[in-house]
Amino acid sequence: MSDYILEMNHITKEFSGVKALDDVNLKVKKGEIHAICGENGAGKSTLMNVLSGVYPFGTYDGDILYKGEHCKFHNLRDSEAKGIVIIHQELALSPLLSVAENVFIGNEQTSSKGIIDWTRTRSRAQEMLAKVGLEHEDVNVPINTLGVGKQQLIEIAKAMAKKVELLILDEPTAALNDEESRKLLDIMLQLKSQGITCIIISHKLNEIEYVSDSVTIIRDGKTIETLVKGVDDYSEDRVIKGMVGREMTNRYPVREGVEIGDVIFEVKNWNVFHPDDEHRQMLKDINIQVRAGEVVGLAGLMGAGRTELAMSLFGRSYGQKISGSIFINGKEVHIKTVKDAVKNKLAYISEDRKTYGLNLIGDVKENMTIAARPFFFSKNGVINENDEIVAAQEYKERINVKANSINQVVGSLSGGNQQKVVVAKWMLTQPDVLIMDEPTRGIDVGAKYEIYCVINELAKAGKAVIVISSEMPEIIGTCDRCYVINEGEIAGELNRDEFSQERIMQLIMAHMRKGDGNGN
Amino acid sequence: METKTKKTVNMDLKQYGMFLILIGIFLLFYITTKGANAVPFNINNLIMQNGYVVILAIGMLLCVLTGNIDLGVGSVVAVTGSVAGIIMIDYKMNMWVAIIAALAVGIITGLFAGFFIAYLSIPPFVVTLATMLMGRGLTYTLLQAQTKGPFTDSYNFVGAGFLPTFKIAFMDGTLDLVSIAVAILASIALIVSEIKDYRTKKKYNFAVYPVWQIALKLVIMLFIIWFFFTKLAMCNGLPFVLLIMAILIFAYGFITSKTVAGRQIYALGGNRKAANLSGIDTNKVFFWVYVNMGFLSSIAGIVLAARNGSATPKAGDGFEMDAIASCYIGGAAVAGGAGSIVGAVVGAFIMGILNNGMSLMGFTTDVQKIFKGVVLLLAVTLDVLSKRKKK
Numbered sequence: 001m002s003d004y005i006l007e008m009n010h011i012t013k014e015f016s017g018v019k020a021l022d023d024v025n026l027k028v029k030k031g032e033i034h035a036i037c038g039e040n041g042a043g044k045s046t047l048m049n050v051l052s053g054v055y056p057f058g059t060y061d062g063d064i065l066y067k068g069e070h071c072k073f074h075n076l077r078d079s080e081a082k083g084i085v086i087i088h089q090e091l092a093l094s095p096l097l098s099v100a101e102n103v104f105i106g107n108e109q110t111s112s113k114g115i116i117d118w119t120r121t122r123s124r125a126q127e128m129l130a131k132v133g134l135e136h137e138d139v140n141v142p143i144n145t146l147g148v149g150k151q152q153l154i155e156i157a158k159a160m161a162k163k164v165e166l167l168i169l170d171e172p173t174a175a176l177n178d179e180e181s182r183k184l185l186d187i188m189l190q191l192k193s194q195g196i197t198c199i200i201i202s203h204k205l206n207e208i209e210y211v212s213d214s215v216t217i218i219r220d221g222k223t224i225e226t227l228v229k230g231v232d233d234y235s236e237d238r239v240i241k242g243m244v245g246r247e248m249t250n251r252y253p254v255r256e257g258v259e260i261g262d263v264i265f266e267v268k269n270w271n272v273f274h275p276d277d278e279h280r281q282m283l284k285d286i287n288i289q290v291r292a293g294e295v296v297g298l299a300g301l302m303g304a305g306r307t308e309l310a311m312s313l314f315g316r317s318y319g320q321k322i323s324g325s326i327f328i329n330g331k332e333v334h335i336k337t338v339k340d341a342v343k344n345k346l347a348y349i350s351e352d353r354k355t356y357g358l359n360l361i362g363d364v365k366e367n368m369t370i371a372a373r374p375f376f377f378s379k380n381g382v383i384n385e386n387d388e389i390v391a392a393q394e395y396k397e398r399i400n401v402k403a404n405s406i407n408q409v410v411g412s413l414s415g416g417n418q419q420k421v422v423v424a425k426w427m428l429t430q431p432d433v434l435i436m437d438e439p440t441r442g443i444d445v446g447a448k449y450e451i452y453c454v455i456n457e458l459a460k461a462g463k464a465v466i467v468i469s470s471e472m473p474e475i476i477g478t479c480d481r482c483y484v485i486n487e488g489e490i491a492g493e494l495n496r497d498e499f500s501q502e503r504i505m506q507l508i509m510a511h512m513r514k515g516d517g518n519g520n
Numbered sequence: 521m522e523t524k525t526k527k528t529v530n531m532d533l534k535q536y537g538m539f540l541i542l543i544g545i546f547l548l549f550y551i552t553t554k555g556a557n558a559v560p561f562n563i564n565n566l567i568m569q570n571g572y573v574v575i576l577a578i579g580m581l582l583c584v585l586t587g588n589i590d591l592g593v594g595s596v597v598a599v600t601g602s603v604a605g606i607i608m609i610d611y612k613m614n615m616w617v618a619i620i621a622a623l624a625v626g627i628i629t630g631l632f633a634g635f636f637i638a639y640l641s642i643p644p645f646v647v648t649l650a651t652m653l654m655g656r657g658l659t660y661t662l663l664q665a666q667t668k669g670p671f672t673d674s675y676n677f678v679g680a681g682f683l684p685t686f687k688i689a690f691m692d693g694t695l696d697l698v699s700i701a702v703a704i705l706a707s708i709a710l711i712v713s714e715i716k717d718y719r720t721k722k723k724y725n726f727a728v729y730p731v732w733q734i735a736l737k738l739v740i741m742l743f744i745i746w747f748f749f750t751k752l753a754m755c756n757g758l759p760f761v762l763l764i765m766a767i768l769i770f771a772y773g774f775i776t777s778k779t780v781a782g783r784q785i786y787a788l789g790g791n792r793k794a795a796n797l798s799g800i801d802t803n804k805v806f807f808w809v810y811v812n813m814g815f816l817s818s819i820a821g822i823v824l825a826a827r828n829g830s831a832t833p834k835a836g837d838g839f840e841m842d843a844i845a846s847c848y849i850g851g852a853a854v855a856g857g858a859g860s861i862v863g864a865v866v867g868a869f870i871m872g873i874l875n876n877g878m879s880l881m882g883f884t885t886d887v888q889k890i891f892k893g894v895v896l897l898l899a900v901t902l903d904v905l906s907k908r909k910k911k
């Protein structure tokens with residue numbers, strides 16, 4: 001009897017002739033946390049879909065051995081019946097239903113006659129929440145009143161309710177801040193101590209190093225290697241080497257020969273209130289300055305107000321009762337709509353490209369030119385298509401968008417290439433000030449590097465670049481200076497020579513204490 | 521390098537599939553009606569009977585592109601027709617006054633719906649369900665449930681008249697040389713635009729279709745053009761409605777593909793939030809799409825009243841469904857963001873040929889509805905399935 005709970009042997013899965021998985025092997029020991037790493041499109045999610053029965057038995061080649069048994073899953077229910085539960089990146093929660101109802105969605109607590117037993121639903125939901133450290137939550141409130149971090153934990157509670165033995169988490173911390181992520185990872189360790197086996201897919205290598213016992217690296221649909229903690233070199237750099245097939249000596253390209261000029265973007269006394277609650281102040285007296293050729297970071301925890309700041313500056317796309325002034329190139333500008341913002345050479349790249357950045361059924365050219373069109377590619381409202389084609393072609397090559405042509409539908413591109421399309425879209429508006437909100441979220445190491453190169457190029461061209469990132473190493477690696485934002489206020493400002501994750505956290509913590517001292 | 525581009529690429533059959541279906545259905549009825557559907561008079565009828573559905577389908581496409589529909593168009597057709605009728609019959613006023621009044625009423629209903637949809641964010645389904653009920657009720661009230669007519673010939677010309685002709689003897693009847701001249705011009709325009717397109721693609725090093733495929737497409741298109749125009753030439757020449765249709769198809773084809781405003785509708789339908797953050801005032805787009813729908817509904821109302829020579833309270837009943845179905849049959853995406861004017865027009869003609877063919881075969885309108893339903897369901901099912909396959 002082997003000590004493996006799961007063995008996936010020689011899994012091959014083709015999509016219309018293209019091998020998404022090619023002879024992949026995965027062995028997971030009972031009671032361990034096993035990580036799967038790979039660039040986007042390497043085949044991680046496909047592998048998990050094979051395991052959970054999303055791709056039914058017979059549509060792939062190879063063999064799945066679970067607890068010594070050959071498995072032929074035809075759908076999710078089959079695999080869940082065996083205790084294999086997958087939690088996808090996109091949460092499968094019904095926003096307006098209560099927490100309790102969500103915990104038992106598809107697994108309703110019913111009487112023998114099939115009628116829902118609400119008392120049992122609530123009390124058992126409470127039990128499940130306790131297992132994931134949410135014992136103080138009210139199970140009767142709609143789930144959309146909770147933050148993403150808690151929702152993610154409720155997904156785990158949901159899995160616990162199904163008597164899970166093998167829990168698969170696909171990018172569980174992608175939308176979480178550091179604190180929430182840490183909490184989730186600790187819950188995973190707790191589950192492990194209860195004998196539950198976990199598979200985690202993540203791009204955040206520091207988390208993998210922290211939580212997992214072994215890691216399997218997949219590249220281009222093939223298993224490259226499996227590293228075991230305590231036996232092999234388990235550092236981030238080692239894992240990256242496996243993922244990209246080469247040493248990434250420097251994850252952040254060096255910015256050279258950039259002259260930092262005068263202040264070209266300045267925000268003074270910026271105040272914003274919550275869009276639904278006019279008494280709730282989201283941003284208080286924000287003052288920032290960015291010079292030409294300078295890359296300035298906005299660091300902070302999730303929910304600190306960074307995205308709110310960026311969006312409120314960008315044509316008042318967020319908030320109400322906005323006051324304060326914006327200066328671009330030394331002149332005060334009055335930006336009331338997104339169109340005004342574009343006209344005044346301000347651009348904002350959203351953190352959520354699929355929801356706010358792209359028309360996924362539109363093609364590359366359409367997506368690249370839509371924002372710049374009224375200003376550069378049309379005359380009297382009539383589009384100059386030739387100019388658009390030339391420009392889209394140029395940017396496709398310049399920032400290396402891997403698409404068959406500029407006529408390819410954006411929805412069929414990988415995350416990294418989609419992000420590049422959004423970046424091109426805003427570069428085409430020829431901005432002087434570019435705000436990039438989480439520019440590398442959910443994209444692979446190679447594409448990240450290319451995005452950083454674009455940032456450098458923009459700085460070199462004398463633009464003012466603002467980078468918002470929840471990944472502190474990214475702020476440290478790309479920025480000349482950063483503002484630390486906490487609870488809607490500037491908690492501090494750091495220059496490049498003062499940068500460190502500790503310093504940023506210290507500023508946040510100090511600011512929080514000050515807030516408490518004020519009797520909040 | 522991954523950027524090496526293929527020099528030629530096969531035509532996406534689906535893009536032109538609608539034309540093939542159109543021809544296929546026509547041929548099917550040609551057999552079942554023993555050629556009765558291809559006689560000049562019937563072709564003439566096909567155009568004149570479907571003019572208003574085509575006009576409505578053009579406006580409806582814009583609504584569908586936003587991911588919505590307009591249920592009120594049939595009622596607006598009735599209201600505008602009755603307004604024109606009342607002005608001409610009861611107030612004995614000039615037909616131009618009637619036409620302008622009808623257009624104004626159409627635009628006002630559009631402004632009304634657009635205001636609620638765009639600026640109060642009331643779902644279009646609800647707003648237009650309301651305009652549908654209100655419009656129909658208003659028509660019955662205005663007309664006191666009576667038919668208003670007959671109208672003068674000069675007004676009826678809009679819906680039933682023909683462009684000037686120059687007829688010569690031909691076979692057993694006559695042939696209108698004006699129709700033939702227009703067909704020649706249309707053919708030249710088509711060929712020139714195809715060559716231009718080919719050259720532009722070459723110039724930018726884009727993948728082009730193989731020449732034989734382009735030639736085949738041209739042959740099919742030219743065949744359709746010549747088939748229609750020679751039949752019309754052998755009948756009464758070119759209907760005035762055809763001119764209205766042609767102008768609208770070109771104008772809206774241009775707007776939807778070549779103007780900033782037109783592409784904004786697609787961007788809105790594809791992803792409203794992203795469109796907003798790209799500097800597009802999506803409320804404004806919504807507003808104008810529905811104002812435009814009101815405007816085109818009034819044109820359809822004027823044409824329908826002119827063709828009937830009277831205004832009736834039941835006019836335009838169910839037209840909204842025909843227009844919506846035309847868009848979906850013509851390949852527009854139900855969720856919005858994809859579709860074309862040409863597709864919607866072809867969709868309208870597919871519906872028209874179905875109606876016409878079944879009438880000739882002696883089916884009642886009740887049976888026709890069953891078949892129309894089946895065709896709509898099949899068309900959308902095929903579309904959805906073929907998209908799923910690609911993934």
